[in-house]
Each structure stands twice: as structure tokens, then as C-alpha cells.
Amino acid sequence: MKDQQSNSLDKRVERSRTKVLAETYRQLMRNGIAGVSIDAISRQSGVSKTTIYRHWPSRSALLLHACAQFGGPAPIPDTGSLRGDLRTLLDGLAAQLADExxxxxxxxxxxxxxxxxxxxxxxxxMHRTFMAPFEQVLDRGRERGEPSVQGRGTGILVAELVGPLFFRRWFSREKIDSAFLADVLDSALVRRAGMRPLPHAASRKRTGRKKS
Amino acid sequence: MKDQQSNSLDKRVERSRTKVLAETYRQLMRNGIAGVSIDAISRQSGVSKTTIYRHWPSRSALLLHACAQFGGPAPIPDTGSLRGDLRTLLDGLAAQLADExxxxxxxxxxxxxxxxxxxxxxxxxMHRTFMAPFEQVLDRGRERGEPSVQGRGTGILVAELVGPLFFRRWFSREKIDSAFLADVLDSALVRRAGMRPLPHAASRKRTGRKKS
DNA sequence: CCACTACGATACGGTATCGTACTGTAACTT
DNA sequence: AAGTTACAGTACGATACCGTATCGTAGTGG
Incomplete structure (x- = not known):
């Protein structure tokens, strides 16, 4: 009797699954989710179509399985400052977007x-997974009393931080360079922050910022 | 001999083209560009497939023709202030995005x-067409000496203004309300503007931050 | 060593699509 | 009214899928 719950996987099974998933990823990247076909996966991977259906009940199941593996646990930076943390996250996101x-x-x-x-x-x-680090960093900043995020919803801030990057990648197809990231960061955070980063203006007003 | 260059279109031709294009739009909206099929268009529109191919050489040609008709000339607002113009444009964009x-x-x-x-x-x-009004309004503001756009690239500003809206519509799927638009506008324009015009609450614990 | 399992190969039925060929009919133009 | 043109209907060939069935083989584990 086969030990169904055994953690010792048949080598053949593991090999088939690995090869199928690998080919699925390739097709996903090349043709998009609509361009993935079981026949093509079978042809390219050398795994018989029968075997594929032995491991996944349908094309949708395979696609969901493959997509669900995306994006591991994103590391949450801790540079000491909210701005630094966000900059790290934006840099990472920009790199991911540049990736094919x-x-x-x-x-x-x-x-x-x-x-x-x-x-x-x-x-x-997937979206929640990718945005979670931003939300955590922002919430942490809010708890620490960062003035630029006080009284502003996390959702708004994430949209203002990440939206411009997505815009450039998929809509305007412009490059995402360091100056762009810096400007995005400034714009999103500058509000009621007491404009500390750019005290150029001769605002005679005393910038008394007191926390709580 | 038929006058090939005559501007008098055969009624039958015009009728067929209209019906086919109308059905093409419907399928585009419902199923996306990949879900448009000539057979289905023929079935639903009552126009024979043969006739469709008489007017468009291929499925791609029909799709390109249909998509190219999108988005008429967007009106360029003139409220007197850069902020007002941008707000008008953002409101219009938000409405378009809410449209199915x-x-x-x-x-x-x-x-x-x-x-x-x-x-x-x-x-x-298409993208250039839709973004053109933003660029014109921003350029006009720059010529008028608006401080918030001096020394900042139009491309950056457009990304910061429009990106967050796209983000909400397609990525986070959150609602786009008036408060969101106001915050986006503030963030994008606030830089080196001296932010004096933002008496937004001195972060006092005064409850109820009613709009001015 | 041997039962058991996964596997490959292949074929099949079913559906959906593109684009073409043919035929007879209706509408338009002159 | 006559000739030309566009049309609907239909059938077709060619692909490309999905998902299943069958059968013989090869690898695994006890």
C-alpha cells in the first residue's frame, strides 16, 4: 500500500511537475496568460499531455498554481527613516518592472x-502581496509620528508612490530613472511635512512642527 | 463603369460597415481585444462573414480600425488656474475610468x-492622445510661471497625476473619489510652491477637519 | 524480485477560430 | 430596364486548442 501522505515524492512525479511548471513559466512570460496551451507545454517540455492532466485537473488549475508561486515574501527594509525605506522599496519595484x-x-x-x-x-x-511592504513601512512611519503621513490614508499614499511607476512601465513606456523616483517620493511625502527637504522658500513663518 | 473615387457610398456598404463596427465595439468592451472573433461578429451583427472580409482584409485590420476610432479630441479646459484645469482633467479621466x-x-x-x-x-x-491635454495644460502653466511646475519635466508630472488613477482602476481596484483626486493634485503640485495656500490643518487635534 | 505506479505515445471527439470558394438573390446605378 | 455590385448563406480546409481513452513501457519501492 502506498503511503499517500508520505513526504517522499516519487522522483518521476517531481520531475514531471518541475518540468511542466518551468515550461509554463516560460510560456507565461513569452505569451501572457492567454497564450499558454497545454499542448505546447507538452511539446516543449517533453512531458506527455496525459501526465500533465494527471497532476492538474485543468488548464486553469495549472495556470493558477503557476501564478500563485509568483513573488516570494518581499523583504521589508529598515533604513531608519521612512523616506529611506520607501526609496529602497521603490528601487526594488523599479528593478522588477524593468525585468522582462x-x-x-x-x-x-x-x-x-x-x-x-x-x-x-x-x-x-498578488497585488496585496506586493503592496504589503509599502503598507507596513508606511504604517510604521505613521506610528513613529512621521508628519508626512499623518492623517493620510495608506491607500492614497501607496497609489501616489507606486502608481507613477506602473504608469511609466505599462502606459507611457518611459524609463524609470533615479531622478523620477526621487521626485515621486518627494511629491508623495512632502505634504504637511513642513517642507523640510526644500527650505528654499523664504517662508517667514516659523516652522514649528511639534508632534502630538 | 463605376466611379471608384466617388464619395457617394453605396448604402449597402455603409450599412454593413456600420453594423460590423458596432458589433466589434460591443465585443471589444465585453471580451477584450483577444475575445473578438469574426464568426461571432458575423453571427451577432447579421452581416455575412464573406462581407466582413470584403471590407477588411483580416481580423487584425478590423481591430486596428475599430480601436483607432477611440477617444475623440479631448477638450482642453481653461479655468484660469493650473490647479483648476488639472482638476477638471482628472475629474474627466476618473469618469472615463469608471465607465465600463x-x-x-x-x-x-x-x-x-x-x-x-x-x-x-x-x-x-492612444496614450499620446489621452495625455495631450495634460501636457498642454502643464506647459501653459509653466509658461505662466506657475512655481509648482518650474524645473520639473512634464512627463514626471503627468505620471504623478495620472498614474495614481490608473493604479486604482486596474491594480488596486479601489474607488476614485474626490478626496483622492484632491490629494493627488496636492502632492503633484505642492513642490516648491511655497505651500502657503494649503492651510490644511495644522495637525492640531481639532477634530473634524471640515473642508476649509 | 515483483507488484505498483507513473509515464510516453497516440489517437480521438469536440469545439472554436481564420480565411476562402461558390451560389443565388437583392439592391443600387446609370 | 439592364447591368453591375454587394449581399447572405453555406460549406469548406486548415489550425489549434481542450480534455479523455487506451495501451504498452519504464522506473520505484517494498
Whole structure:
């Protein structure tokens, strides 16, 4: 009798799964979620179609499984300052967007999400995973009394920080350089912060910023 | 002999073209660019497939023709102030994004643009058309000496203004309300503007921050 | 060593799509 | 009224999928 719950996986099974998933990733990156076909995966991976259906009940299941593996646990930076933490996150995001990977796959997921509720749920999960570090860093900043985030919703701040990057990657297709990131960061954080980063203006007003 | 260059179109021709294009739009909105099929258009519109191919050489040609008709000439507001003009544009954009139409079609265009250079060119044209009003308004503000846009690239400003809206519509799927637009506008424009015009609450614990 | 399991190969039925060919009919133009 | 043109209907060939069934083989684990 086979030990069903055994953690010792049949080598053959593991090999098949690995090869299928690898080929699925390749097709995802190259053709988007709509361009993934079981026949092609079978052809390219050398794994028989029968075997693929032995491990995943349907094409959708395989796609969901493959997509769900995306984006591991994002590290949460701790540079000491809110600005520094956010800059680190934005740099990482910019690098990911420049990668062929994301840029190619994500629009197809958005497209599918517009009509397929299952994929919409997947996209929602992925989005939350990717935005979580931003939210944590912002919340931490708020707890520490950072004036630039007081009284402003996290959702608004994330949109103002990340939105411009997504805009450049998928909509305007412009490069994301360091100056751009710096400006985005300044704009999102400068409010009621007492404009400390740029005290150029001769505001005779005393900048008395007292916390609580 | 038929007058080939005659501007008098055969009624039958015009009728067929109209019906086909109308059905193409419907399918575009409902199923995205990848979900448009000639067979379905023929079935739903009552126009024979043969006739469709008589007027458009291929499915791609029909799709490009249909998409190219999108987005008429956007009106350029003139409220007197840069902030007012931008607010008007953002309000209009938010309304368009809330419309089922755009929300559904655009991701599929982005997806296709990632792989099809012809559609990439189309998307580029569409994007420029939609962003043109923002650029004009910003340039006009810069010429008038508005401090908040001096020394800042138009591309950066557009990304900071529009990016957050796109982010909410397609990525985070949050509602775009008036408070959000106001915050986005403030953030994008506040730099080196002297922020004196923002008496936004001195972060006192005065409850209820009623709008001025 | 041997039962058991996963596997590859192949074929199949079913559906959906593109684009073309053919035929007879209706509408338009002159 | 006659000739030209566009049209609907239909059938077709060619692909490309999905998902299943069958069968013989090869690898695994006890």
C-alpha cells in the first residue's frame, strides 16, 4: 500500500511537475496568460499531455498554481527613516518592472481579471502581496509620528508612490530613472511635512512642527 | 463603369460597415481585444462573414480600425488656474475610468501591445492622445510661471497625476473619489510652491477637519 | 524480485477560430 | 430596364486548442 501522505515524492512525479511548471513559466512570460496551451507545454517540455492532466485537473488549475508561486515574501527594509525605506522599496519595484518577466505577464493577468473572477481573486492576492511592504513601512512611519503621513490614508499614499511607476512601465513606456523616483517620493511625502527637504522658500513663518 | 473615387457610398456598404463596427465595439468592451472573433461578429451583427472580409482584409485590420476610432479630441479646459484645469482633467479621466468601456478594453490592449508591435504602436498613439491635454495644460502653466511646475519635466508630472488613477482602476481596484483626486493634485503640485495656500490643518487635534 | 505506479505515445471527439470558394438573390446605378 | 455590385448563406480546409481513452513501457519501492 502506498503511503499517500508520505513526504517522499516519487522522483518521476517531481520531475514531471518541475518540468511542466518551468515550461509554463516560460510560456507565461513569452505569451501572457492567454497564450499558454497545454499542448505546447507538452511539446516543449517533453512531458506527455496525459501526465500533465494527471497532476492538474485543468488548464486553469495549472495556470493558477503557476501564478500563485509568483513573488516570494518581499523583504521589508529598515533604513531608519521612512523616506529611506520607501526609496529602497521603490528601487526594488523599479528593478522588477524593468525585468522582462513582470512587464509581460502582468497586463495579461489584468486583462483576464476583468472577466474571470477566479483570476480577479488571484490578481487581488498578488497585488496585496506586493503592496504589503509599502503598507507596513508606511504604517510604521505613521506610528513613529512621521508628519508626512499623518492623517493620510495608506491607500492614497501607496497609489501616489507606486502608481507613477506602473504608469511609466505599462502606459507611457518611459524609463524609470533615479531622478523620477526621487521626485515621486518627494511629491508623495512632502505634504504637511513642513517642507523640510526644500527650505528654499523664504517662508517667514516659523516652522514649528511639534508632534502630538 | 463605376466611379471608384466617388464619395457617394453605396448604402449597402455603409450599412454593413456600420453594423460590423458596432458589433466589434460591443465585443471589444465585453471580451477584450483577444475575445473578438469574426464568426461571432458575423453571427451577432447579421452581416455575412464573406462581407466582413470584403471590407477588411483580416481580423487584425478590423481591430486596428475599430480601436483607432477611440477617444475623440479631448477638450482642453481653461479655468484660469493650473490647479483648476488639472482638476477638471482628472475629474474627466476618473469618469472615463469608471465607465465600463475603458476599464475593460485597455488592459487587453496593453497585453497585446507587449507582444504585437502593431498594437504597441496603436497603444502609443492612444496614450499620446489621452495625455495631450495634460501636457498642454502643464506647459501653459509653466509658461505662466506657475512655481509648482518650474524645473520639473512634464512627463514626471503627468505620471504623478495620472498614474495614481490608473493604479486604482486596474491594480488596486479601489474607488476614485474626490478626496483622492484632491490629494493627488496636492502632492503633484505642492513642490516648491511655497505651500502657503494649503492651510490644511495644522495637525492640531481639532477634530473634524471640515473642508476649509 | 515483483507488484505498483507513473509515464510516453497516440489517437480521438469536440469545439472554436481564420480565411476562402461558390451560389443565388437583392439592391443600387446609370 | 439592364447591368453591375454587394449581399447572405453555406460549406469548406486548415489550425489549434481542450480534455479523455487506451495501451504498452519504464522506473520505484517494498
Amino acid at each position: 518577466m513582470w512587464g509581460s505577464v502582468y497586463p495579461s493577468i489584468l486583462d483576464a481579471a476583468e472577466r474571470d473572477p477566479e483570476i480577479a481573486a488571484l490578481q487581488s492576492r | 468601456m475603458w476599464g475593460s478594453v485597455y488592459p487587453s490592449i496593453l497585453d497585446a501591445a507587449e507582444r504585437d508591435p502593431e498594437i504597441a504602436a496603436l497603444q502609443s498613439r
